[in-house]
Amino acid sequence: MHGRWIxxxxxxxxxxxxxxxxxxxxxxANAQREVVLETFILFEDKVGLQLHQAxxxxxxxxxxxxxxxxxxxxxxxxxxxxxxxxxxxxxMHVFDPGKRLLGKRLNVxxxxxxxxxxxxxxxxxxxxxxxxxDHLADFGPEAKQDYAVEIRGPLVAEIHRFTHAAxxxxxxxxxxxxxxxxxxxxxxxxxxxxxxxxxxxxxVVRDNTEHMSDIERHYRIAIRAARxxxxxxxxxxxxxxxxxxxxxxxxxxxxEVSLILQxxxxxxIVKTAASMLYHxxxxxxxxxxxxxxxxxxxxxxxxxxxxxxxxxxxxxPLSLALNLEANVIIRDRAFNxxxxxxxxxxxxxxxxxxxxxxxxxxxxxxxxRSYAAYHFTRWYPAWVSWLPRHVPxxxxxxxxxxxxxxxxxxx
Numbered sequence: 001m002h003g004r005w006i007x008x009x010x011x012x013x014x015x016x017x018x019x020x021x022x023x024x025x026x027x028x029a030n031a032q033r034e035v036v037l038e039t040f041i042l043f044e045d046k047v048g049l050q051l052h053q054a055x056x057x058x059x060x061x062x063x064x065x066x067x068x069x070x071x072x073x074x075x076x077x078x079x080x081x082x083x084x085x086x087x088x089x090x091x092m093h094v095f096d097p098g099k100r101l102l103g104k105r106l107n108v109x110x111x112x113x114x115x116x117x118x119x120x121x122x123x124x125x126x127x128x129x130x131x132x133x134d135h136l137a138d139f140g141p142e143a144k145q146d147y148a149v150e151i152r153g154p155l156v157a158e159i160h161r162f163t164h165a166a167x168x169x170x171x172x173x174x175x176x177x178x179x180x181x182x183x184x185x186x187x188x189x190x191x192x193x194x195x196x197x198x199x200x201x202x203x204v205v206r207d208n209t210e211h212m213s214d215i216e217r218h219y220r221i222a223i224r225a226a227r228x229x230x231x232x233x234x235x236x237x238x239x240x241x242x243x244x245x246x247x248x249x250x251x252x253x254x255x256e257v258s259l260i261l262q263x264x265x266x267x268x269i270v271k272t273a274a275s276m277l278y279h280x281x282x283x284x285x286x287x288x289x290x291x292x293x294x295x296x297x298x299x300x301x302x303x304x305x306x307x308x309x310x311x312x313x314x315x316x317p318l319s320l321a322l323n324l325e326a327n328v329i330i331r332d333r334a335f336n337x338x339x340x341x342x343x344x345x346x347x348x349x350x351x352x353x354x355x356x357x358x359x360x361x362x363x364x365x366x367x368x369r370s371y372a373a374y375h376f377t378r379w380y381p382a383w384v385s386w387l388p389r390h391v392p393x394x395x396x397x398x399x400x401x402x403x404x405x406x407x408x409x410x411x
Contacts (some may be wrong), residue, residue, distance in 0.1 A: 001206055003214060009020045009153030010197030011330055013310070013338055014127070016136035020045060020148050027119045028054040034064045036163040038116045040073040040312070041130035044081050051131050052081060059089040066167060068093040070112040074132070086396075093167070094395050095324075110208065113323040115148070115312050118164060122193070122411045124151045124159045126203070126328045128235075128299045128312050135297075141264075144297035145346075149328055153196035162326075191223035199332035206313060206325040215313045215327050216320050219248050220254035222303040226255045231343050232301040233291075236314035237277075238358065244277065256287070260298075260346060263290030282356040289351035299327070302340060308336045 014020040028035055028051075035058055042048050059065045067085070069077075071094050086093050093114035117125040127148020129135050137143050152158070206215045216239070216324045223230055223246040230250055237259065251257040259281070273364070278288060299315075302308040311327025347353075 003211070005142040005200045005202050005204060005331070006153075006155045006158060007200045008195030008197065009151060009199045010155075010203045011199045011328070011332065011336065013152040013199060013342070014125075014129075014150055015342060016137065016146055017047065017129060018134075018137065020082050020125070020127070020129045020135070020146075021050070021131075023150055024125055025050060025118055026060055026130055027117070027123050027125075029057050030065045031119045033120050034118075035064045035120075036116075036118045036160070036167075038112065038114050038163065038166070040070045040113045040115060041132050042067075042069045042074045042077065043130075043132040044077055045133040047105055047133045047136070048081075048131050052085065055085060055090050059085075066093065067091070068095055068162075068167070070094075071096045072111050072157045073113075075315075092377065092396065104199045105112040108270045111318070111323045113312050113319065114205075114326040116159065118156065118160045118163055121160045122152065122156060124156045125149065126151065126159065126312075126326055127310055129299055134206075135178045141294060143294050143334075145291065145294055146297040147300045147310050149330075151201070151328065153199075153201075154193040155203060155328070157193050162203065162205065175238045178377055179218065192234045197332075198260040199311055199330055199335060201331070204311075204327050204329055206320070206323070208322075208324070212270060213320070215311070215325055216240065216243060216315075217302065218309070218327075218329055219315075222301075222307050222309075223247060223250050225307075226250055228255060228304050229340075230257045230301070230303050231260070231340060232258070232315070233296065233343055233346070234301070234315045235295075235297045235299065235301045236319070237260055237261050237369045238317065239315040240320060244280065247281060247286055251281075251285035257285070258287040258289060258347065259294065260289045260291055260351060262296045264294040264295055265350060278354060278359060282354065282359075289347050290356040291351050291353060292345060302336050302343070304336075306331050306333050306336050308332070308339050310339075310365065314387040352366070 014023060035055065037055075037224050040057045042051070044052075055067065066092060069092070074094075082257060091150060096110070115125075115129060125148055127146070129148045133139050134142060135146055137145050202218075204218055205211050206213070220243060223243075230247070237405050239353055247257055247259075297315055299319075300308070300310045307329070309327050309329045311325065313323075313325035313327050319325055
């Protein structure tokens with residue numbers, strides 16, 4: 001069962017697409033038996049096409065390939081793209097594909113937001129990086145700053161088992177499952193994997209059944225235990241009331257608490273929501289840095305000298321109460337030190353520190369809005385729980401489903 005510490009792992013931090021994509025594509029190119037990939041976004045741009053080629057090449061040499069994309073995050077893949085994958089033998093699944101109304105996607109809630117790759121049951125990748133060109137610096141000012149980890153060792157078996165279980169669960173709601181029954185089950189356990197390093201690690205998910213608050217709970221436990229430093233870099237920051245309370249308490253007992261948040265957000269409302277909490281956090285001694293170079297998309301944190309986490313979960317209502325998410329939590333001094341070095345570099349070179357004096361006192365409408373936002377965080381987890389429970393549903397990605405009429409493009 002995921003959510004337990006497993007010793008003996010080698011975990012490598014990958015920063016941005018420049019480090020992440022070459023490692024993933026190289027592992028797929030060397031795959032011998034199986035590739036399982038989940039992602040929120042897969043775009044048909046230069047990165048998506050490179051992944052497309054790697055998956056087709058693997059499938060054609062006999063590797064079993066399963067790809068799951070989210071129906072909201074990846075809605076516009078062409079018939080050519082999908083059919084060529086299927087023709088090579090890639091099994092491509094869509095999580096909760098939804099119909100559009102007047103061209104608008106309605107399946108915004110309960111999204112499959114995980115980003116996971118497992119190759120041959122021996123190497124795994126978990127993080128926040130999607131398969132799109134906006135994770136590369138040459139995309140321009142809108143290129144995202146983000147992180148993932150490459151994992152080798154016994155934890156990979158835990159992640160591997162989870163990805164298989166997710167496929168099985170999603171397919172239960174499909175009418176025609178004959179193609180699924182022919183699937184080879186390639187599984188392993190942590191005991192099957194040799195030790196690869198010194199890191200203890202835990203694979204933690206958020207779902208809508210048994211693990212509804214696991215990721216947030218592990219964050220809060222770590223903040224509560226922190227004695228020296230807390231550094232959180234998170235793209236979408238509007239956490240629950242208890243989370244904010246733990247940050248304030250940590251700062252007041254002398255822990256150096258630093259938040260790296262978006263200063264150049266891809267969605268302006270993100271900065272507005274976070275800034276409504278600034279006064280409450282700054283008053284307790286929390287340090288707030290806004291990253292200015294480009295949109296921040298990372299979801300990473302570290303506490304003291306050993307604990308760290310990297311994953312897909314933002315610290316906002318969607319990730320903490322609605323989306324399906326996955327994080328890796330790591331206990332390793334070397335990894336913690338390396339992540340701290342990278343985040344400290346951001347704070348020193350690419351961030352603007354928000355000073356309490358500079359933003360002034362809250363008055364009038366700003367005071368009302370800020371306190372309303374702060375106290376909203378106390379109640380929104382309960383409100384969200386009233387929404388209908390979402391049943392994970394996977395369907396094969398067939399061009400006739402997503403593209404009822406598709407013709408060969410004219411040249």
